[in-house]
Amino acid sequence: xxxxxxxxxxxxxxxxxxxxxxxxxxxxxxxxxxxxxxxxxxxxxxxxxxxxxxxxxxxxxxxxxxxxxxxxxxxxxxxxxxxxxxxxxxxxxxxxxxxxxxxxxxxxxxxxx
Amino acid sequence: xxxxxxxxxxxxxxxxxxxxxxxxxxxxxxxxxxxxxxxxxxxxxxxxxxxxxxxxxxxxxxxxxxxxxxxxxxxxxxxxxxxxxxxxxxxxxxxxxxxxxxxxxxxxxx
Numbered sequence: 001x002x003x004x005x006x007x008x009x010x011x012x013x014x015x016x017x018x019x020x021x022x023x024x025x026x027x028x029x030x031x032x033x034x035x036x037x038x039x040x041x042x043x044x045x046x047x048x049x050x051x052x053x054x055x056x057x058x059x060x061x062x063x064x065x066x067x068x069x070x071x072x073x074x075x076x077x078x079x080x081x082x083x084x085x086x087x088x089x090x091x092x093x094x095x096x097x098x099x100x101x102x103x104x105x106x107x108x109x110x111x112x113x
Numbered sequence: 114x115x116x117x118x119x120x121x122x123x124x125x126x127x128x129x130x131x132x133x134x135x136x137x138x139x140x141x142x143x144x145x146x147x148x149x150x151x152x153x154x155x156x157x158x159x160x161x162x163x164x165x166x167x168x169x170x171x172x173x174x175x176x177x178x179x180x181x182x183x184x185x186x187x188x189x190x191x192x193x194x195x196x197x198x199x200x201x202x203x204x205x206x207x208x209x210x211x212x213x214x215x216x217x218x219x220x221x222x223x
Binding site: 101 | 145147149154155156157202204206209210214215216
């Protein structure tokens with residue numbers, strides 16, 4: 001069974017903290033994505049990566065950075081968490097060849113207080 | 114920039130009804146379209162993937178169609194059950210650019 005695993009289901013962090021959200025996939029996929037999901041706004045792409053050490057900004061990269069040191073792991077970093085970053089964060093992965101489907105992790109509900 | 118719209122935003126039906134969820138997109142130059150299900154507070158589960166060259170795809174009680182030229186896809190659910198209650202999202206894929214609709218929240222009443 002294919003697996004995309006996010007390190008935490010729920011996180012509560014304080015304003016100004018540095019926050020790491022981790023995502024691991026076991027399918028040897030080249031592409032990995034980070035989205036945030038907010039009521040009324042749907043899923044919005046923060047960053048994606050198409051290879052190790054490669055990254056591309058999505059629609060809302062401000063306040064975030066990413067790291068991909070190994071193919072299976074894609075980390076989202078909130079350099080200094082703010083309350084407007086309270087959201088559901090979703091990681092996805094897919095192959096970079098052909099018309100293949102994307103697979104999602106279970107989501108991380110982050111609350112910044 | 115690709116824009117994806119899902120109608121209706123919410124739908125409530127009695128158990129046993131057949132129903133159709135709609136997805137429209139503005140740029141027809143897509144690789145594929147994927148339908149997902151999302152339960153409250155959870156991640157997305159892939160239901161069906163339709164390649165750009167395909168017209169429809171079926172899995173059990175689910176049937177998804179694609180009309181690329183008109184920028185539309187439908188998800189047909191036959192004989193709905195309370196367990197089908199969830200939010201259904203469509204995603205239009207242009208290689209590394211995957212765009213989502215806002216979803217349709219479905220409630221199936223026993």
